[in-house]
Amino acid sequence: MNVLEALEKDLIKVPLESSEKYAIIRELVEVAAQVKGYDGDALLDAILARERLGSTGIGNGIAIPHAKSDAVDKVTMVIGVSKIPVDFESIDNQKARIFFLVIAPSKEASAHVELLASIARSCSSGIFRRMLEQAKDADEVIQLFME
C-alpha cells in the first residue's frame, strides 16, 4: 500500500487548528473518528501508547504518529498541515508542520509497513515538504501526491 492508495480527501485537514503536540494528535484522531465512525478513545490510547516509546516526530518538520489498533477495520491515514510550527519533540529538535496519523488493524502489518515507508519516501524531498507546508486545502495536498 502506498500513500495514494490510503489518501482520502475527507481525511485531510488543512489547516489544523491546534498548536500543541497532544492537541494535534487529538485533532487528527477526531478526523478519523468522525469520518470513519471509529472509537476515538481507542485510537487515541493506541497512538499515545506508541508515542510513549519515543516521539514520532521524525525531523524535517514531519511527524507520523502511528499505531496498531483493531478499532479500525482497514489501514487509515489522516493528513494534517499546520500553519504554525509545532514542537513535536522531534529527533532533530525542529518544529513540525506536516502530520500523518496512521492506524492499522493488527492483521494488516504488511500494508502498514508499506504505507509508512511510502510516506517516508514521499517526504524525503525538501521541495515536496515545502510545497506540502504551503498547501491551502485538501485538494492541493492530493494534487501534490499525484504529481
Place this chain on the structure above:
Amino acid sequence: MTALMYAIKLAKEHQAQATAVYVVNTKALSDLVKSGIFVAVERDEYQRDLYEDADRYLRHAQHLADEKGVEIDTVKLEGSVHVVVKELVKSLGADLLILGGVSDIRSRRDELASETDRMMRTAPCPVLVVREDDDIWDEFER
C-alpha cells in the same frame, strides 16, 4: 491472491512445478528504523507480524495448490523484495515469474518506488503480470 490462482492454473495446464514465495520486507523495516519512524522494539514486533502473515499466505498457497492437484513449493524469504526474488528466480532456474499486487500507477513517485515494477525490470526471466480480475477467481473456482 489473483496471481497465485493464475499461477496454479497455469502450472496445472502445463504440468509445471510452481513455487510460491513470500518476502518479508526487512529492508523496509530497517528503513523505518533509520528514518526514526520505528523504534527497535516496534520493528521486532512488526517483523513477527510479517512472518505470521507470510506463514498464513504460504499455507493458503499450499491449500489452493492441493485443491487443484498441483505440486507447489513454498518459500519464505527476507530482505529487499526485488533483490531476493531475483536471486531466487536465478537459483531455481525458473522459466517464468508471475507477479500480482499491481495497482494503477497514479504518480511518478509510485512508479519509481514500486517493488512490482522493480521485479519486472530486474527479473532474469520472462515476467507475467496478473491484474486483479474477478474472472480469474471465477475461473479458479470452476
